[in-house]
Amino acid sequence: MNIIFALLIAFMARAEIREAPSMVDALADIRPGDVVVFDIDNTLLETPQVLGSDQWYTANVAALVKSGLSEDQAGAIALKQWDQVQRITRVRTVEKITPHLVRSLQRLGVMTFALTARPVQLIETTLQQLDSQGIYFSSHGYRFHPAPDLRLRHGIIFIGINYYKGPVLNQFFAAQGLKPRRVIFIDDKIANVQSVESALAAAGIPSLEFRYGAADHEVQAYRADLAEVEWTYFLRHGGLISDTQAAQKLRGKVQSP
């Protein structure tokens, strides 16, 4: 009987994973008492050039693994390079309307958080980047620092690449004694969406997960050749060039004898 009851609760709490082509789609059905949790990269923010983008990081890891490194080694190197670029790059929001939507939620009294795979070393940089786009979260007085590499700052939970988002989110809610009426989670990566969906369902927290797709076209159009030119420039000059400038350099190379 207990098992049937537990299954029934799990079924009732079971969340749905949906596709959201835009932020408006993901936030269309917000109700009072909802808690909204945003991913950052390719959900709230993106870089204007391929260097420093999430897709650059992913491609970098894949290339390093192909060259013979382990997943861990490759991840560590790619993260270090990504970190270097984050410290100097400008960012923009994936959609222009996003900062306005986040503020509207907050005005309605909806609690908002961000949950990111960015490491704790990037806390200050991340706060500056979000500030440059007028996006703010509030810690609501909560404290969460269960491990050196896991930390809440200004409403943003930084988990790095050693944890899964779902279990950390549960741990965070449990640590604060928070029992959200419903969680809305928005992330461009299906693995994160599934992680949060199954963790919250197991904890009996009703939720609605969205796989956010507004940056998909840029991920699909990723050009390793441009990233290579931009990375070489960065190493030589410590600065960034645009994709257009990188493309011009590439064309120049092809044309020169």
Ligand SMILES: [Mg+2]
């Ligand atoms: Mg992301």
